[in-house]
Amino acid sequence: MSPRRPTPEELLDAAAAGDRVSLARLLSVVERGGGPSSEVARLVYASAPPYTVGVTGAPGSGKSTLTNKLVAVARRPEAQPEPVSRVGVLAVDPSSPFSGGAILGDRVRMQEHATDPSVFIRSMATRGHLGGLALAVPDAVRVLGAAGFPLVIVETVGVGQMEVEVASAADTTLVVVTPGWGDAMQASKAGLLEIADLFVVNKADRPGVDEARRDLRQMLDLSPASDWRPPVLATVASTGEGVEELWVAVARHREHLESTGVLGRRREARLAQELRRVLTARALEEVRLLGEGARFGEVVRAMAEGKLDPYRAADDLLDERGG
Helix, strand or coil: CCCCCCCHHHHHHHHHCCCHHHHHHHHHHHHHCHHHHHHHHHHHCCCCCCEEEEEEECCCCCHHHHHHHHHHHHHCCCCCCCCCCCEEEEEEECCCCCCCHHHHHHHHHCHHHCCCCCEEEEEEECCCCCCCHHHHHHHHHHHHHHCCCCEEEEEECCCCHHHHHHHCCCCEEEEEECCCCCCCHHHHHCCHHHHCCEEEECCCCCCCHHHHHHHHHHHHHCCCCCCCCCCEEECECCCCECHHHHHHHHHHHHHHHHHHCHHHHHHHHHHHHHHHHHHHHHHHHHHHHHHHCHHHHHHHHHHHCCCCCHHHHHHHHHHHCCC
């Protein structure tokens, strides 16, 4: 007789008590999607959300190394404005559930935290969650928050549309570039200008760092004025140079969001977008089920015979399914 599987409630209680295996199992449930994932999402929704820092940028810009150093700085007893008790890291790869190259590289570069019980690092890829990573990541962030992690860093692999969507779900978003990164318009094309709260020119020990910072500042000069102008910082993540200043800038941005009330408004706007994605995912699932039904084939044959047009056919199918 196989042992009884723990319920999501039991896994959450164990994760909150520090059981890393239970936490990993909860995150796996979230990734797989379906009914159990929705149950976990309902359990953790009422928990206080952790502060989330998104890290995005082109492959090879040093995001994983920078994330690794950020975790180290945040955990230092002398960290400013105060050390973070526990840090969760989600390394997100939207490209494939099977290509482990970039994910494994991220994990290897963060191995110095492997023995720290207050740091939890998890790789995520699309593995069946209804709505994909755009919905799975917010649920995973809430799971980490409910498990007692006040800070979660979400690192994306690239700068495609999905990566931008995932990174923009953070409270503070860091966009990482390198010297010689090319035409400043590339950031605008990828949507990075709109989501960046801080720009980081990493690998600043290479030639071209001043030009990269100048290009970014000129790009910001052309953007609409707001009450927060993203600072442009320089770091050398491999040595840790500039990372403490970056962490102070993150804290300063958080203070700005909280003092102005923008943090609450941002989170409410993200919840509205998340609800739209849930509704879209549910609607697509309904469409899939309609397409598998016997009635669908009958309607297609009626269209082929010229008895129905596609719009009337869609209306008929939806009406029969209850709108």
